Amino acid sequence: MHKMNSNALFVVLVVAVGVGAVALPHSRQSSPGKVFLFGGATEDTSANIYDALRNATGKPSPNIVVAITAASSLAIGLEAYYIDDPGSWSYERLFTFYGFQPSVLQLARDNWEEGASNSTSLGQANIRLVEAADVIFFNGGDQSRHSRSWFNTDGSDSDILGVVRRRFLDGAIVAGTSAGAAIMSKRTYGEGYSYGYFYFNADLKECDIGETLQDDRDGTNSFRYSDNGGHMQGFGFVQEALVDTHVDARGRFGRLPAAMRSTLTPYGIGVGEDTALYINGEEAVVLGNDGVWWVDSSEAQFGIGPYFTVTGLLVSYLTEGDRLNLATKEVISTKPLITTNEGVAYDSRDVFTGREGIRSITTLVTSNSTRSTGRSKERNPTANVVFHRGQGELAYTMDGKFTVDKLHMDIYSI
Numbered sequence: 451m452h453k454m455n456s457n458a459l460f461v462v463l464v465v466a467v468g469v470g471a472v473a474l475p476h477s478r479q480s481s482p483g484k485v486f487l488f489g490g491a492t493e494d495t496s497a498n499i500y501d502a503l504r505n506a507t508g509k510p511s512p513n514i515v516v517a518i519t520a521a522s523s524l525a526i527g528l529e530a531y532y533i534d535d536p537g538s539w540s541y542e543r544l545f546t547f548y549g550f551q552p553s554v555l556q557l558a559r560d561n562w563e564e565g566a567s568n569s570t571s572l573g574q575a576n577i578r579l580v581e582a583a584d585v586i587f588f589n590g591g592d593q594s595r596h597s598r599s600w601f602n603t604d605g606s607d608s609d610i611l612g613v614v615r616r617r618f619l620d621g622a623i624v625a626g627t628s629a630g631a632a633i634m635s636k637r638t639y640g641e642g643y644s645y646g647y648f649y650f651n652a653d654l655k656e657c658d659i660g661e662t663l664q665d666d667r668d669g670t671n672s673f674r675y676s677d678n679g680g681h682m683q684g685f686g687f688v689q690e691a692l693v694d695t696h697v698d699a700r701g702r703f704g705r706l707p708a709a710m711r712s713t714l715t716p717y718g719i720g721v722g723e724d725t726a727l728y729i730n731g732e733e734a735v736v737l738g739n740d741g742v743w744w745v746d747s748s749e750a751q752f753g754i755g756p757y758f759t760v761t762g763l764l765v766s767y768l769t770e771g772d773r774l775n776l777a778t779k780e781v782i783s784t785k786p787l788i789t790t791n792e793g794v795a796y797d798s799r800d801v802f803t804g805r806e807g808i809r810s811i812t813t814l815v816t817s818n819s820t821r822s823t824g825r826s827k828e829r830n831p832t833a834n835v836v837f838h839r840g841q842g843e844l845a846y847t848m849d850g851k852f853t854v855d856k857l858h859m860d861i862y863s864i
């Protein structure tokens with residue numbers, strides 16, 4: 451712990467990342483518009499989520515246009531739209547079942563120049579669908595393919611993305627699952643694993659449109675390639691926060707703060723599987739069966755390395771019905787406050803594995819412990835993840851679901 455107090459290791463971000471950077475800016479501003487983020491692996495039977503999406507349009511049978519641009523090709527994307535899988539419905543069947551009128555864009559990474567242009571008949575047909583849509587829904591897969599399909603190679607908006615932005619300002623909902631949610635941030639990041647982001651000290655590869663998000667700077671047979679990741683331009687419908695998905699199933703709460711530092715984004719949203727966060731202007735509400743992490747770096751201090759170090763992150767975890775005010779950053783839960791604390795918090799020995807983070811924080815807030823200390827299973831170095839109580843954190847529970855409001859999280863090497 452001595453290391454933790456050394457000024458040599460603790461410098462503000464402006465020093466840590468060099469010229470032009472400021473401490474991750476935070477503000478009371480929030481973006482206008484309606485964004486519906488699905489954390490991936492949504493069950494076809496999760497009527498609460500799909501009904502909320504339909505209801506959010508204010509129409510009984512809204513038009514939803516599906517972009518399959520995270521698929522590897524137009525043909526494969528159209529298959530996911532039209533053809534049921536053994537375990538899951540096609541998008542067409544799914545959205546029809548929940549009362550939408552679905553359509554699909556003939557746009558993918560292998561035809562983007564034609565499909566995104568307003569001077570081709572294919573592009574014009576796509577643009578007409580966007581013009582008529584109440585919801586524009588982006589599929590799951592790989593978000594670098596979304597960016598390849600929707601941006602020009604120089605990073606400017608394609609003609610059709612310009613139309614999506616106009617529809618968004620007019621009140622259309624932009625929605626997406628998994629990669630389709632991750633692309634909503636100003637920068638989108640991906641690939642790799644929490645330990646790799648820690649090991650490489652939040653040094654994500656800065657990728658261009660048309661590249662993948664894999665960090666190939668040490669070649670494609672390297673640890674960096676398998677465990678680190680990259681970031682590139684995203685759509686920016688969510689302005690102040692980075693979006694990650696599958697967060698508990700894949701232990702991604704550990705990579706989110708590293709990606710926040712790498713992209714200079716002050717807040718992080720990590721949506722769990724079969725869960726959604728509906729952002730309507732300043733107010734966000736959680737739907738579904740798992741939870742959403744909200745990570746706030748406004749009081750955090752990032753170290754310089756060699757491994758990723760941060761202290762003083764504020765971490766909240768919200769479940770169905772909970773609300774987050776994006777202007778004030780206030781967490782609002784209708785669940786009863788936890789007032790009795792018994793037992794000890796769980797200390798994970800493999801903290802970046804699925805559900806270990808959430809187990810750590812929920813056992814902490816019900817226990818009489820002041821901290822939960824988790825470790826990576828990897829050694830040399832080991833990543834230490836400490837959740838601890840400070841002043842003012844609150845926790846609520848009902849029917850086995852928890853709300854945690856402003857726990858502190860530190861990550862450092864031992």
Ligand SMILES: *[C@@H]1O[C@H](CO)[C@@H](O)[C@H](O)[C@H]1NC(C)=O
Pocket residue numbers: 501502505506508
């Ligand atoms: C449906 O939407 C309206 C406003 O658009 C909202 O007041 C209501 O709570 C929503 N109902 C459900 C079940 O989501």
Ligand SMILES: *[C@@H]1O[C@H](CO)[C@@H](O)[C@H](O)[C@H]1NC(C)=O
Pocket residue numbers: 568607608609612
């Ligand atoms: C095509 O898109 C560009 C912007 O990308 C816009 O300036 C132009 O007006 C559009 N043309 C038509 C016919 O919509």
Ligand SMILES: *[C@@H]1O[C@H](CO)[C@@H](O)[C@H](O)[C@H]1NC(C)=O
Pocket residue numbers: 792793794818819
């Ligand atoms: C906390 O709970 C543990 C296990 O129930 C118990 O052994 C310990 O005495 C408690 N500590 C305090 C400070 O209440």
